[in-house]
Amino acid sequence: MTAVTDHTGGRGRHPDDTDRRPEGDDRTGDAPRAEHTAHARDAHRPEPGEHAAPWDDGLIARRAAGLPAQAPEASPGTYDSHRTTDLPALPPALPATAPPAPRLTPRPDALTDRQLHQDLAQRLDALRELVGLSRTRLDAKTLAQAGHVLDEAAARRRLSARHTVVAVAGATGSGKSTLFNALAGVPLSETGLRRPTTSAPIACSWTDGAAGLLDRLGIPGRSRRRPLQRPHEEAPLDGLVLVDLPDHDSAAPAHRAQVDRVLALVDAVIWVVDPEKYADAMLHERYLRPMAGHAEVMFVVLNQVDRLPGDAADQVLDDLRRLLDEDGVALGEHGELGATVLPLSALSGEGVPELRAALGRFTAERQAAARRIAADVDAAAESLRPVYGAGRQTGLSEEAREEFADRLADAVGAAAAGQAAERAWSRSANRACGTPWLRLWRWYETQRTLASGLTAADAPGDEEQVTARQRVEHAVRAVGEAAATGLPPAWGQAVREAATRGASGLPEALDEITMESDAALDGGRQAPGAPHGNGGKPPRPGWWPLAVFTQAAMTALQVLGVAWLVAHVTGALPSNWLVPALLVLAGIVGGPCVEWSCRLAARGPARRYGQEAERRLRDAAAACGRARVLDPVAAELLRYREVREQYVRVAGFSTTGR
DSSP, rough: OOOOOOSSSSSOTTOOOOOOOOOTOSSSSHHHHHHHHHHHHHHHHTTOOOOOOOOSSSOHHHHHTTTTOOOOOOOTTOOOGGSSSSOOOOOOOOOOOOOOOOOOOOTTTOOOOHHHHHHHHHHHHHHHHHHHHHHTTTOOOTTHHHHHHHHHHHHTTSSOSOOEEEEEEETSSHHHHHHHHHTTTOOEEEEESSSSSOOEEEESSSSOOHHHHHHHOOOOOOGOOOOOOOOSSOOOOEEEEEEEOOTTOOSHHHHHHHHHHHHHSSEEEEEEEEEEOOOOBHIIIIIIITTTGGGEEEEEEOOOOSOOOHHHHHHHHHHHHHHHHHHOOOOTTTOSBBBBBEOOOOTTTTHHHHHHHHHHHHHTOOOHHHHHHHHHHHHHHHHHHHOOOOOOOOOOOOOHHHHHHHHHHHHTTTTHHHHHHHHHHHHHHHHHHHHHHHHHHHHHHHHHHHHOOOTHHHHHHHHHHHHHHHHHHHHHHHHHHHHHHHHHHHHHHHHHHHHHHHHHGGGHHHEEEEEEEEHHHHHTTOOOOOSOOGGGOOOOTTTTTHHHHHHHHHHHHHHHHHHHHHHHHTTSSSOOHHHHHHHHHHHHHHHHHHHHHHOOOOOOOHHHHHHHHHHHHHHHHHHIIIIIIIIHHHHHHHHHHHHHHOOOOOOOOOOSSO
């Protein structure tokens, strides 16, 4: 009976159809079907110069067999590209010729064994360093795939490099066990109508010494076989270890779990598809699409082509290639690296020699294990791209650093401290160069102010301290956000946390700096490490002693003149009041003039002194912020740059030529 097929993933086979015919079957019972097929092929074959009608419903096997082209209703498990009944028009049917044999010449872009292993070793070292640097910054779930790749790569590289482990995988009824037996030359794996037929992996090793590899796959000794020895075989398969897997779409969850476990450990895989289920959604979405980066260690064979009439095999094969291209699987055509796609019939033997020859060259290269590990590293690097890929150039700009320093200077009151220092210098100059009478008046005012008990300045100080702490916290948050801008989320969070940790004692340290600055301005009570010198006393310019001496002379003139006048009044001296009056007048006028001149002369030095005090306090606050906040942030950014460099090595030393 002719199989009712569709390529959307639905099963339409008759229960009597099997993947394997009884031994001795000469297929004479299929003569009516063959005759019907021949008539259908002739009916649908275009005349010379006439274009073939496009397959507008995608049911290639049905249309080629001359059956009704009514498309079945799409099921939820159907592959996305085939959920519509109308597909893009396919090219006209190809001539009914034999399928092209796989390439026999070496791939021109294939790396030498030494180059491949050297590049792989460098990438693995970089990945190991990357994971080590990231353990304290990223959660274990993020690094799980990379760690698994490192563990499995180390386990595989410790085992035999002479052997190539190839899994044969496929859906229920695809004929993978039949193909496994055809390659082995003896019926090692059970085939039949019962589904699922294969319940556990079965291994066949062409060469001794593969016990360690099979132990790693968890295949017991009772499931290990040897193939039929062919001394004069044209394509020897030395080093090949073939593993027949259960159905990947088996109804038994344990079977699917075994398939997933073994596929993660083998060096290569042969995907066996049939004309009915080659577009199955589970195959493409769960396996082919996620394993697109493993195309170099992948074979995709279209089995049961003997059931397709005429040119339908070429049409289905072209559609299979199209689906693989949509999945992102690179095809190994025209000497390029990629998956090998072959049509064959495991039952009749058509195409099996070509697959055997391709496997022979594949195992002879002895690069499958390294290429599989390299593809796993590529997959791990791709999964880590969001973690290490920065959106822009990262780091703290000079503008951000200066803004942080400005905020800290504002928090410690550097500008106010500079103004206070300027006023203090001016007061010192006024005290030194002012008249004694004015100095006496200022002393009286100070004592009267202290006696009035005006000590209610504590509350405003506490409020100012709270405001300063808020300013410091805002400055830290701002610099943390500026440093984290453009970083991946995990590393941005690490940078912000580093800034926050460094700021835990920053307000107290800035308060200590402020107290030292205040002590430096307070009459010689200088705290250790204060930014002022000379015992806390402001520096004096060179004209200062001359001004003090002149003011003293004016005061002496006043005293002398007053004493002379008193002596004149009492009669102790001769009557001559003009000279003492002039002396008193000169002292009274000259003293304020000297004070006023000194006040004008002191403006410049006082301003410079205030600016210097502000600069020193600003530098002290900036140094404290740099040591506690900027340095930890810079260290975190440096760590990110290091892991970024390692990530570039992991992702850049591609041995696949991509």
